[in-house]
Amino acid sequence: MMTTKTAASGGTLELAPRSLTQERQFDLEDPVPAMRALLALTETTGLPFFCVDVHSGSVLAKTDEDLLELLPWSVRGQLEGLNGLRVVVEPTGLVFYSVALPDLENIPVAAVGYVLNPDSSEDGSAQQALREITQTLGWSDVEHEQWRASQPYCSPDLLKKLLSTCIESRKWLKWMQDEIAQLVREAKRAEEEIGVVHKMTRELRLTRSSAEISGLFLKQLKQLIGAEGNLIVLDQDPTDGIEPSNAPQTCQQGKLLLDQKMLRRLLDCFPGRDWSRPLVQNKVDNTLLRTDQEIRNFVVAKIGSDTISTGWILLCNLPAGREFGNAEATLLQSTATLLATHRQNRLLYCELENILLQFVNLLVSTLDAKDAYTRGHSERVAAIGRRLGEELGLPERDLNDIYQSGLLHDIGKIGVNDAILQKPDQLTDEEFAKVKKHPEIGYNILCGLKSLRPLLPGVRSHHEDFAGTGYPDGLTGEGIPLMARILAVADAYDAMRSDRPYRRGLPVETIEKIFRSDQAKQWDPAIIAAYFRVRSKILELGQGGVTE
Ligand SMILES: [Fe+2]
Numbered sequence: 001m002m003t004t005k006t007a008a009s010g011g012t013l014e015l016a017p018r019s020l021t022q023e024r025q026f027d028l029e030d031p032v033p034a035m036r037a038l039l040a041l042t043e044t045t046g047l048p049f050f051c052v053d054v055h056s057g058s059v060l061a062k063t064d065e066d067l068l069e070l071l072p073w074s075v076r077g078q079l080e081g082l083n084g085l086r087v088v089v090e091p092t093g094l095v096f097y098s099v100a101l102p103d104l105e106n107i108p109v110a111a112v113g114y115v116l117n118p119d120s121s122e123d124g125s126a127q128q129a130l131r132e133i134t135q136t137l138g139w140s141d142v143e144h145e146q147w148r149a150s151q152p153y154c155s156p157d158l159l160k161k162l163l164s165t166c167i168e169s170r171k172w173l174k175w176m177q178d179e180i181a182q183l184v185r186e187a188k189r190a191e192e193e194i195g196v197v198h199k200m201t202r203e204l205r206l207t208r209s210s211a212e213i214s215g216l217f218l219k220q221l222k223q224l225i226g227a228e229g230n231l232i233v234l235d236q237d238p239t240d241g242i243e244p245s246n247a248p249q250t251c252q253q254g255k256l257l258l259d260q261k262m263l264r265r266l267l268d269c270f271p272g273r274d275w276s277r278p279l280v281q282n283k284v285d286n287t288l289l290r291t292d293q294e295i296r297n298f299v300v301a302k303i304g305s306d307t308i309s310t311g312w313i314l315l316c317n318l319p320a321g322r323e324f325g326n327a328e329a330t331l332l333q334s335t336a337t338l339l340a341t342h343r344q345n346r347l348l349y350c351e352l353e354n355i356l357l358q359f360v361n362l363l364v365s366t367l368d369a370k371d372a373y374t375r376g377h378s379e380r381v382a383a384i385g386r387r388l389g390e391e392l393g394l395p396e397r398d399l400n401d402i403y404q405s406g407l408l409h410d411i412g413k414i415g416v417n418d419a420i421l422q423k424p425d426q427l428t429d430e431e432f433a434k435v436k437k438h439p440e441i442g443y444n445i446l447c448g449l450k451s452l453r454p455l456l457p458g459v460r461s462h463h464e465d466f467a468g469t470g471y472p473d474g475l476t477g478e479g480i481p482l483m484a485r486i487l488a489v490a491d492a493y494d495a496m497r498s499d500r501p502y503r504r505g506l507p508v509e510t511i512e513k514i515f516r517s518d519q520a521k522q523w524d525p526a527i528i529a530a531y532f533r534v535r536s537k538i539l540e541l542g543q544g545g546v547t548e
Contacts, residue, residue, distance in 0.1 A: 092129040218253045385405075
């Protein structure tokens with residue numbers, strides 16, 4: 001350490017220790033709070049600074065490479081415990097300033113700098129003290145004067161005001177940064193919540209039961225919120241195909257086991273509460289809830305409208321240190337709304353399905369009344385088609401479509417002359433040409449009804465042949481819709497099996513012989529193969545298993 005005593009004060013003007021300085025240096029561009037603060041100080045004030053280890057006094061970084069690392073004991077001795085700003089007027093004619101910085105890699109550090117005091121510019125002893133220290137560095141008088149002329153001047157009062165303003169603005173900046181960080185966290189959270197609601201919305205399918213949807217929603221809530229207990233209790237859904245009863249359905253996830261009794265006790269604690277908004281409780285008295293489970297906090301929301309409750313969602317116990325708030329309550333409210341809307345839509349959907357089914361049955365009855373020879377044929381084709389579809393592994397939605405399309409496949413015969421349909425003898429070519437119009441007529445009758453559109457492929461194409469010789473469009477192979485290929489086999493089986501005025505129904509063995517010989521020509525071999533795998537079931541569904 002190089003030291004010189006100043007004549008004016010009898011004190012010392014020291015250079016900062018060099019040893020540690022050479023071992024560890026930091027760059028102003030390092031993305032650490034201390035360096036950011038140091039850079040902000042020099043950019044805001046225009047003053048030079050160096051970053052000092054408050055224990056050792058060594059310089060760890062500088063804002064100006066040419067800055068002479070002067071650190072008198074009067075400054076260094078008070079760096080430890082420095083809080084905010086300190087200005088020291090040295091008898092050497094220098095004014096030192098030091099500002100506390102955030103720790104640098106767990107090292108307590110401070111920003112230190114100095115300027116020349118304009119009040120000491122004519123003080124000979126002060127100038128001499130400075131000259132002595134630059135002499136210890138081997139500087140000539142000319143170099144010393146050049147250095148001195150390049151140093152900034154500032155009065156101690158002005159320096160205090162400048163640095164105080166800067167520090168205050170940095171505090172303001174930090175407050176703003178904290179506010180922005182909080183807003184960013186909230187925005188991120190809101191984005192996650194919107195993402196979850198979006199995912200939930202995509203899960204909403206009318207073919208899914210309320211219980212199935214509840215399980216999917218609880219999984220999403222558990223992942224986002226992280227509560228230990230997650231419970232949805234739903235009143236019985238009449239559309240779930242379960243016998244009506246008073247038993248609610250329960251869906252629960254998480255390590256904290258919740259049940260309906262616990263939910264009931266909890267709700268009973270708040271008689272007369274307006275449940276149009278969720279309830280958040282973060283200080284829970286377990287004796288009040290009379291539960292063996294330790295419930296620290298919870299949020300609960302009603303599923304349903306203001307007047308009708310269709311169930312409840314309950315989340316309990318966030319990880320230690322966290323509490324439920326508006327964000328969780330809002331998400332639960334959205335979830336409850338989605339569940340209530342799904343249930344309402346499902347009720348309407350089921351009503352619509354029933355109306356559609358009644359309409360289809362009405363059409364089939366109309367055809368049966370017109371064409372006595374095919375009475376019951378449509379129901380058998382529908383049932384056989386559905387069974388073949390099951391064997392092919394088709395989903396329930398497709399099986400329902402195949403069944404309904406089977407019911408309606410010959411509906412176009414409504415547009416064929418009664419005399420032709422009821423003719424007891426074999427048809428002439430001209431008459432048969434008119435009968436062959438029925439797939440297109442059926443298609444044209446039904447295509448105006450949007451909800452029946454999934455059934456149209458079976459209605460239009462059930463007389464297409466796999467080899468391309470069928471009608472009305474001459475489609476080939478897999479170009480024929482699967483629904484139509486299935487109904488073609490079902491239709492052919494039942495038509496051949498049925499008695500006609502001009503012939504008896506064919507024995508099953510004969511039909512199966514035709515299936516085997518003509519399968520690649522007229523029918524899809526994969527569907528014929530499915531028929532042979534389930535032939536015994538089809539015999540039960542069709543005209544019976546009587547053979548000759
Ligand atoms: Fe037909």
